[in-house]
Amino acid sequence: MPVVVVTAADRASFKRCRQQWDFGAALRQNLERRQTPTLPDLDRAVRDALAVYYFPGMWDWDRTIRLPLVGQELKRALTRQRQRQRQRQRGAADSPADEENWQEALDQGQALLDRYVAWAPDADRFAPVLVETDFEVDVLDPVRPDAALVTSVGEIIRYSGRVDMLAVDAHDAYWIVRHRVADGDWPPTEQLVADEESLAACWAWEHFYIGMAIAGTIYNELRLPSGSDPEARRPGRQLRRWPWLRPRTAAARPAVRQHEPSGGGRSVPQHRRMYAQARELRQFKPIEQHIEDGFRRTWLRRSPADVAAAGRLLGQDVADMSRENLAVYPEPSDEKCPPCPYLAPCQALMNGTDAEPILLAGYRKRPPEPPVEGRLGGRAWSLGRGAAPPKFSRRRDEGNGVQGGA
Ligand code: SF4
Numbered sequence: 001m002p003v004v005v006v007t008a009a010d011r012a013s014f015k016r017c018r019q020q021w022d023f024g025a026a027l028r029q030n031l032e033r034r035q036t037p038t039l040p041d042l043d044r045a046v047r048d049a050l051a052v053y054y055f056p057g058m059w060d061w062d063r064t065i066r067l068p069l070v071g072q073e074l075k076r077a078l079t080r081q082r083q084r085q086r087q088r089q090r091g092a093a094d095s096p097a098d099e100e101n102w103q104e105a106l107d108q109g110q111a112l113l114d115r116y117v118a119w120a121p122d123a124d125r126f127a128p129v130l131v132e133t134d135f136e137v138d139v140l141d142p143v144r145p146d147a148a149l150v151t152s153v154g155e156i157i158r159y160s161g162r163v164d165m166l167a168v169d170a171h172d173a174y175w176i177v178r179h180r181v182a183d184g185d186w187p188p189t190e191q192l193v194a195d196e197e198s199l200a201a202c203w204a205w206e207h208f209y210i211g212m213a214i215a216g217t218i219y220n221e222l223r224l225p226s227g228s229d230p231e232a233r234r235p236g237r238q239l240r241r242w243p244w245l246r247p248r249t250a251a252a253r254p255a256v257r258q259h260e261p262s263g264g265g266r267s268v269p270q271h272r273r274m275y276a277q278a279r280e281l282r283q284f285k286p287i288e289q290h291i292e293d294g295f296r297r298t299w300l301r302r303s304p305a306d307v308a309a310a311g312r313l314l315g316q317d318v319a320d321m322s323r324e325n326l327a328v329y330p331e332p333s334d335e336k337c338p339p340c341p342y343l344a345p346c347q348a349l350m351n352g353t354d355a356e357p358i359l360l361a362g363y364r365k366r367p368p369e370p371p372v373e374g375r376l377g378g379r380a381w382s383l384g385r386g387a388a389p390p391k392f393s394r395r396r397d398e399g400n401g402v403q404g405g406a
Helices: 008-016 018-024 042-053 063-088 096-123 189-193 196-208 268-281 304-321 343-350 356-362
Strands: 003-007 031-033 126-138 156-169 174-183 214-224 287-292 295-301 363-365
Touching: 003 008, 008 018, 008 156, 008 196, 008 304, 018 031, 018 343, 042 063, 042 096, 042 126, 042 156, 042 174, 042 214, 063 096, 096 214, 096 287, 096 295, 126 174, 126 196, 156 196, 156 304, 174 196, 189 287, 189 295, 196 214, 196 304, 343 356, 356 363
Parallel strands: 003 156, 174 214
Antiparallel strands: 031 363, 126 156, 156 174, 214 295, 287 295
């Protein structure tokens, strides 16, 4: 049966502004700008590097082997971005300002990860299960929730997205982890609570892997030093480059180990056992937040009712998106419009002029995504192997209270 896929990004765009969604979504005009600014996406590059840091198969490895790979991945991620942007600009050479931007992003990313890998071992009270992993699930019909939503011509509609990491805590509860690089003040916690995409990911994962309950989302935020921050880069300041090669003490090793003594992980029945436990643990405090040294970790639990409601809301949104007589209109605001890639054609439409010449000159149909290079810890891992073992070290929880775990 033919399938139509709605991505998490499409839905976010639809909720932000229908006109923006209509210009950019794959199911609509699917347009992108011909010329895109050649700016590094440091958030993306740091998430790529963290996927290597938390790669489940290396979680217990000696840090002297594991950590240099993290720095290498940061550099590779920025190089990949730069190559992709050059291809889009048809090989146009970078200006000196571009060169400076890329070097600055690399320096900032290295300094940030340098501090993170020194901080994280004492803060991580989970073991990674999967990193950078995709899901795709049928969207449920909001009118008949026991059936899949279909288009007017009978195509099944699926919802797809990617999670930065699936992790299991010392209480056997599963969490979706989102890494974010913050530039400036921490976003309000209410913004995390209202994050529909993350909540929808909890619902989607429970339907993608039937029998596994998700306890909630862990927001793992890394803040770039600001200009007034003593950690900020100053002209001539020598950045520390990967001092991780220093030998570390046993105390700095992961608190939740994966491969002992099972020799390779859990079986599916163990995951099903966790299903019941994670449901019970949802009765715990809903939000726990820790801010330290420029990092913020927020454990946000979601109740079964929250997760079910997120599935229903997703169904309603996608049903709206697929309606044939859907009204499309701009939803301007000071916050949404300045960074919008469709500002010029949208302004033309709002002024009652023809947007077509602007679209023809400055936009093109989005080309298919290039094949994604194999990602460490992505789909290759099976939930029957490689996860955390039945016995966790509770060392960090004992006498210290459970700070963030379930
Ligand atoms: S410029 Fe503003 S109103 Fe127009 S599409 Fe973009 S976000 Fe929507």
